[in-house]
Amino acid sequence: MREFIAKAKELGELKLVEGADRDLEIGAITEWLASLPNPPALLFDHIPGFEAGCRVASNLFDTMTRTALVLGLSPQGSPKELIIEWREKIKQGLQLIPPVKVGEGPVLENVHLADQVDLLAFPAPKWHEEDGGRYIGTGDAVIVRDPEEGWVNLGAYRAQVHDRSTLTINIELGKHAELIAKKYWKNGRDCPIAISCGQEPAVSIAAGTRLSWGMSEYSYAGWLKGKPVEVIEGVTTRLPIPATAEIVLEGELLSPEKELRPEGPFGEWTGHYGRGRFQGKNLVIKVKAILHRHQPIIQGAPPLLDRKSQLASIIRKSAELWNELDRNIKGVMGVWFPTEAGGSPVAVVSLKQQYPGHAKQAAMLMGGLNPYVLKYLIVVDEDVDPTNTKEVLWAMGMRSDPETSIDIIRKCWDSGVDPAIPPQKRIQGDFTHSMAIIDACKPFEWINEFPKTVKTTPELMARIKQKWEKIL
Template identity: 45%
Template structure:
């Protein structure tokens, strides 16, 4: 697995590994009118990563980096794999690594590049950074879309890291929206119960493994730093800024330190914000970070991962690492036999499982096991199981199986399961009542086991024939 020192190391490695066109520099883009739109249009086409510089109104070198894992090749490179690794093998490699992962604690260092600039007192000003307005309808400029929010449990000392959206609300104010079941909010409530504000740090700009680990939600009591260390094969270098008990990545681009008061003491209107569902679903009074200090490197880079429409395939999530690998692992732990792969479309709105059937109940077992991972809530809407001959990374193959191997009367079941607060389909009265449940669809798109050997044969060239054709017709046929 990769062990990039920092975000800059990853950017350099992308160029070295995939060529000079893999990271496209864009000069002069406006942070309100251009950056979000260019990012979205390029992501939809699985284009290159984008490094915005010379942003009007800001010094040269104050940059924004987007689409950082927007293709299968970039995702593979981020994980230390060959760039031509097949998509399903990327998920398999991640799943296998996570299954044998040995947490490695962070390594304490005394100094790091993040201390090159330290802003305190009257110098604290979040406006020095070219934070974009990612969507036309956003209620503000969101500096935190792929950030790390760091808190420490006052009882145990456990350092928790999560990813939450963070909006610039003024020179020294940042808003956070944290869902009620997240670890950071539980930690903050411990401080509030004691009449204290919660110390907090928001990291903007870190390597892709740290970004991925922050979004994974380690079990309570385990730090995502330890998780990231296990994924990288070595501990993350962290430092304690003067007077702070919150370890921050020594080579981060930007660190925003402060305190989190209870909403009753201070709050701000947060949102709306275009979420990954493609809708604006939440706006309200939310907690703020009272910023007391800003650390940043020379020529800092904002790492941006703005939510976009959950397209198929998803341009902003070329390989569904987390949702697919965790579901795959859950299936195997639930006793589902002969799982050949798991893939997710439109983020995780549709989960597709490939199995080799050995018994009449295998397909339904796989469907119910996949649904079982939703017990903590999530927006998975459709669960599909297919035979091993279907390439689940190709939506056309999945649809072909659904259109030709499904009897709508026998093969489809509709159940009810937990969803999340950002679900746009939740009726207003249900949301107000706290009823976060939604229908889910289970689709058995396998050949009927009782007569699968007599199912009509497909008129499709096999992979060996296709590979031979590609070899003979290089330059004519796509690789």
């Protein structure tokens, strides 16, 4: 992570903030600067109440340039160009590179065991005004090992500090970490767990990626960076932990029958507050060891309204779905999930229509491939850039008619953190929603009679830019 921060500084995309308090000021500054068109990465130091050098970083991946660096793509590429580049990368196949075990690493510069364990020694922020506590784990990588199959899983789950040696963690139902933990619990054992609270970008990206059961995110991270991730053996859990991690918390994840504690509320990715999944309570971790580098950096990634921090995930998802659509239909010119709408609830497909019903077919296929929390699926013509929200809204306003252009599909797969689920549905366990398909394309039946757009053609614009860009 330090190399990435140094690169951001070299590019002029890092801002050092000194003296901000961990209670709300770090969170509010993170939100404020994240709202800028090209937000800088932030590094907070001289945090009141803590030694200089005990730091917090946020907004690390919030620009296309920094996201491209993480994914190994062209730093100057537009969103659509980065999607196309990622499409080509994944078409070559996923070449997993397993991690390599090393004997030592910077994370072992400081090792605290037993009575030395003190989570309160780190400036875990209270990110949002109504958060129920301080969260050391927002940009983390949570590590567990399947006790039967032996493979190692990484995930990204929020972790709240309760006292010197206790955390709560929010692992959603059905996530791989939960399924693995249940294997320990059914045999009366606590689940060994490690949380990296600051790690190299490839590990961060991998931890937030949905992979197939049995495929380790460490190997995916190795593919991302083109070489193995270096890991060391944890001092109490024996789990493989990133050798260059900033802070690693090792401990035991208790079963819900053994202990639960109040957790949250916490500002969720939906832009609203959510609580622990067990009626406001959540799973407990008893921390047995803390490992950290000198002058450690907590990696922060608090959910905000504009989800620029998820650009890497959105680029990859858009590329993968575009490839999948191409396997089934012709004419797809682009796919995107606008960060302004939260990243997942709204999808846009650009299409070169070739026959009646083509737009509806593309929408239905997209909805089937990616149903989770998708509420609005918009199809636009090929002259509309799906990554340009202004163009998409223009197409909706000028090429659609609410009476004939909108279809509603009911009982679609939703998330428990969706704030729009009514209380009665929650009581019934009905975590579903409706999905609107909005056909914002020119009606194919009279497409040749549809008025021409005043937008300059790409060919003419390219010639104009070539001639005038040095002057303008």
